[in-house]
Amino acid sequence: MSEVFMQRAIALAVENVTSGRGGPFGALIVRDNKIIAEGTNQVTASHDPTAHAEIVAIREACRVLGDFQLTGCDLYTSCEPCPMCLGAIYWARPAHVFFGANAADAAAAGFDDAFIYEELRRPTNLRRLPMKQLLRHESLAAFHAWVASNAKKTY
Numbered sequence: 001m002s003e004v005f006m007q008r009a010i011a012l013a014v015e016n017v018t019s020g021r022g023g024p025f026g027a028l029i030v031r032d033n034k035i036i037a038e039g040t041n042q043v044t045a046s047h048d049p050t051a052h053a054e055i056v057a058i059r060e061a062c063r064v065l066g067d068f069q070l071t072g073c074d075l076y077t078s079c080e081p082c083p084m085c086l087g088a089i090y091w092a093r094p095a096h097v098f099f100g101a102n103a104a105d106a107a108a109a110g111f112d113d114a115f116i117y118e119e120l121r122r123p124t125n126l127r128r129l130p131m132k133q134l135l136r137h138e139s140l141a142a143f144h145a146w147v148a149s150n151a152k153k154t155y
Helices: 002-018 053-067 083-092 103-108 116-123 136-148
Strands: 026-031 036-041 074-081 096-101
Touching: 002 026, 002 053, 002 074, 002 096, 026 053, 026 136, 053 074, 053 083, 074 083, 083 103, 083 116, 096 136
Parallel strands: 074 096
Antiparallel strands: 026 036, 026 074
């Protein structure tokens, strides 16, 4: 059954390109052998740099399930997730992730995320995008409020 779902993710990616709607990426979320959400790359169409196929599918699946986690779900994506998507996937906590093409395949097509992995290994003050910490002690108030809250829902 997993090959059928991967074929669907690939078809979504191809359709997204041939229709002119976006980049060559498709993803879907499956629970109990049923597709509960699909997503395609919508970065250029929506003017949203976070609208990767995996993120779009995760958002829709969470909406459908009424939950912020994908417990018991599998994610199928036409390509190995980029660093942003990988972070979202870990936060969503699906049971499994299946991917088609790999990061090297994406890089060969012009989608190279290697620089992001390199940047994450650098200290913040040595990153290409200038970063400066401000008001750290004042910012801690939010964490103090979180720790003290009886209404929090951990994730």
